[in-house]
Amino acid sequence: MAKVLMKGNEAIGEAAIRAGCLNYFGYPITPQSEIAEYLSRRMPEVNGMFLQAESEVAASYMIFGASAAGERVFTTSSSPGISLMSEAISYCAAAQCPAVFVNIMRGGPGLGGILPSQGDYFQATKGGGHGDYHLLVMAPNSVQEAVEMVMKAFPLAEKYRNPVIILGDGLIGQMMEPVEFPDHLVSTPSDKSSWATSGMATRKSTQRNLVRSLFLVGNSLEDNNRCLKAKYDQMKKEEIQCADYNIDTDYEALIVSYGTMSRVCRTAIDILKKEGIEVGMIRPQTLFPYPDAIVQKAAWKPSCRVVTSMELSMGQMVEDVERVVQGRRPVTWFGIAGGIVPAPEEIVDEMKRVLHAHQS
Amino acid sequence: MGIKLSGVIVIVGNYGSGKTEVSINLAVRQKRSGVHVKIGDLDLVNPYFRTREAKQALSNLEIDVILPPNQFLQADLPILTPAISGMIKNPGDLSILDVGGNGVGATVLSALANAFSSQDANMIQVVNPFRPFTNTLDGCQSIRKEIEIASRLKMKGIIGNANLIDETTPETIYEGYTFVSNYSKSCNLPLICITASVDIIDQLDIQQFACPILPIERQLVPPWKKPQVLGPKNFILH
Numbered sequence A: 001m002a003k004v005l006m007k008g009n010e011a012i013g014e015a016a017i018r019a020g021c022l023n024y025f026g027y028p029i030t031p032q033s034e035i036a037e038y039l040s041r042r043m044p045e046v047n048g049m050f051l052q053a054e055s056e057v058a059a060s061y062m063i064f065g066a067s068a069a070g071e072r073v074f075t076t077s078s079s080p081g082i083s084l085m086s087e088a089i090s091y092c093a094a095a096q097c098p099a100v101f102v103n104i105m106r107g108g109p110g111l112g113g114i115l116p117s118q119g120d121y122f123q124a125t126k127g128g129g130h131g132d133y134h135l136l137v138m139a140p141n142s143v144q145e146a147v148e149m150v151m152k153a154f155p156l157a158e159k160y161r162n163p164v165i166i167l168g169d170g171l172i173g174q175m176m177e178p179v180e181f182p183d184h185l186v187s188t189p190s191d192k193s194s195w196a197t198s199g200m201a202t203r204k205s206t207q208r209n210l211v212r213s214l215f216l217v218g219n220s221l222e223d224n225n226r227c228l229k230a231k232y233d234q235m236k237k238e239e240i241q242c243a244d245y246n247i248d249t250d251y252e253a254l255i256v257s258y259g260t261m262s263r264v265c266r267t268a269i270d271i272l273k274k275e276g277i278e279v280g281m282i283r284p285q286t287l288f289p290y291p292d293a294i295v296q297k298a299a300w301k302p303s304c305r306v307v308t309s310m311e312l313s314m315g316q317m318v319e320d321v322e323r324v325v326q327g328r329r330p331v332t333w334f335g336i337a338g339g340i341v342p343a344p345e346e347i348v349d350e351m352k353r354v355l356h357a358h359q360s
Numbered sequence B: 001m002g003i004k005l006s007g008v009i010v011i012v013g014n015y016g017s018g019k020t021e022v023s024i025n026l027a028v029r030q031k032r033s034g035v036h037v038k039i040g041d042l043d044l045v046n047p048y049f050r051t052r053e054a055k056q057a058l059s060n061l062e063i064d065v066i067l068p069p070n071q072f073l074q075a076d077l078p079i080l081t082p083a084i085s086g087m088i089k090n091p092g093d094l095s096i097l098d099v100g101g102n103g104v105g106a107t108v109l110s111a112l113a114n115a116f117s118s119q120d121a122n123m124i125q126v127v128n129p130f131r132p133f134t135n136t137l138d139g140c141q142s143i144r145k146e147i148e149i150a151s152r153l154k155m156k157g158i159i160g161n162a163n164l165i166d167e168t169t170p171e172t173i174y175e176g177y178t179f180v181s182n183y184s185k186s187c188n189l190p191l192i193c194i195t196a197s198v199d200i201i202d203q204l205d206i207q208q209f210a211c212p213i214l215p216i217e218r219q220l221v222p223p224w225k226k227p228q229v230l231g232p233k234n235f236i237l238h
Helices: A008-018 A033-045 A056-068 A079-094 A121-125 A143-160 A170-174 A220-238 A259-274 A292-299 A317-325 A344-357 B019-032 B051-060 B082-089 B102-111 B137-151 B170-187
Strands: A004-007 A023-026 A049-052 A074-077 A100-105 A136-138 A164-169 A176-179 A242-245 A253-257 A279-284 A286-288 A306-311 A331-335 B007-013 B037-042 B064-066 B094-099 B122-127 B155-160 B191-197 B213-216
Touching: A004 A008, A008 A033, A008 A074, A008 A100, A008 A143, A008 A164, A008 A170, A008 A176, A023 A033, A023 A056, A033 A049, A056 A074, A056 A079, A074 A079, A079 A100, A079 A121, A079 A220, A100 A143, A100 A170, A121 A164, A121 A286, A136 A143, A143 A164, A143 A176, A143 A220, A164 A170, A164 A259, A170 A259, A242 A259, A242 A292, A253 A259, A253 A292, A253 A344, A259 A279, A259 A306, A259 A344, A279 A292, A292 A317, A306 A317, A306 A344, A317 A331, A331 A344, B007 B019, B007 B102, B007 B137, B019 B037, B019 B051, B019 B094, B019 B213, B037 B051, B037 B082, B051 B064, B064 B082, B082 B094, B094 B102, B102 B137, B122 B137, B122 B170, B137 B155, B137 B170, B155 B170, B170 B191
Parallel strands: A023 A049, A023 A074, A074 A100, A100 A164, A136 A164, A253 A279, A253 A306, A306 A331, B007 B094, B007 B122, B037 B064, B037 B094, B122 B155, B155 B191, B191 B213
Antiparallel strands: A004 A176, A136 A286, A242 A279
């Protein structure tokens, strides 16, 4: 199929349609409003549903409702909007309703700013809403990867009956790259008749289905939480995705970075290589489940003296890096969180500084 | 073939058609040819990748860059600085206005109707046929009408900006040229020029084109890439 030149936000909207999702409920917020704008135009062309809700809270409960009724559904927002949606995300997880959320992160906390950030790593991977739940979190570093992750997100959400979130940053949403929509990622919605409230007559059943997140009787809450935990354990076995760069060398330092920041790091690694300094990179594509074993193995390589987590935040993913490195190598953090994406030269300088501070 | 432009040039088009990159490169080319050039960032709808990002490079060439006040540069607020109105009334040799995308982005022009009343503004549509919604002649016509209604101005010409950024090949340019030539005929508007990145321009057989080519020295790049350095001399086509 021929490539088209698309803005990340437009491509995310188109990818959802190609993946067979014809329901979008949302509320605009910079820097992702183009998703809604694009879908307001495209959804009517495919007989889909586009609805601008009165708030993020309303949109997120429309997602819960549509999912409970057995529909493929998704919404998109940016950081403050995802905070508002977090209650419904927790409800979706508890009630085991599959849905896809996209967070095109902007600077925070609070209203923050409209420029790119990765400040919602904790929110996406460690909870966000209340209770014992996890989202399956995917982080693209290009427009093409955003397309593929969105297309994969729907069958994954249905496989686990759990919300999936795509964690991009403002640059992924705003930048333009040539993209294509791979046919092999088109999927058929799963059979939800055993649990969805799609109507007894529609299902030709005499059995009522009940979707709920309230568990008052006996051990039902404990049982539900055990059931959720089993799903998260299964994700850790089956869904980890990870990329690497310059990892076949005897690198002296390892960078761990994801999303837009990893693109900057890749250029920095090329510059360092020309100067005779080998640095490897692991780029988690799933942030939950986190690629524990892969980061650990790369960090423990004998040639590697130090591990640096490079983030557009004040140090969030670094906690996962420290956890998996288990103190066997020094772990440092470098980050910028004011909306500015650093230049490759700043990463180069930081890696030289870190290597100097951790001489063999 | 030179590109002849003077007075107020209003650059419009659909989202992501390349208006800003075209505006910047047009300003630079005309400035290097000895024309006094002003450029105004009138993109009130897009949060990133605007003319303001090339301010330093343009100022270095002594091109006047008209922007909202500094403290509002990163705000997602539709701020219209009065300097734009002044620029339209007194355009000097050449004033280029880089407008936001689609009808929504062009709406601001109708607020400037008073300033435009004394000027014969040249509104030019930038078209990249590799973008969604402008990959058909009907799509281009409908964007044009949407912009004309929103801006209360008439389209006077077309700039063909066929590209897939880093994946652009000579075939992309040829295919795009055929498309915009047909569009130009279908709406009876002149094709002012087409564009080609300086990275591939030497691979093109320029005899195939009946219009000038605007060489693009890319300025709006992601943070891991460097914008092309804008020297004092124009890129020479061989």
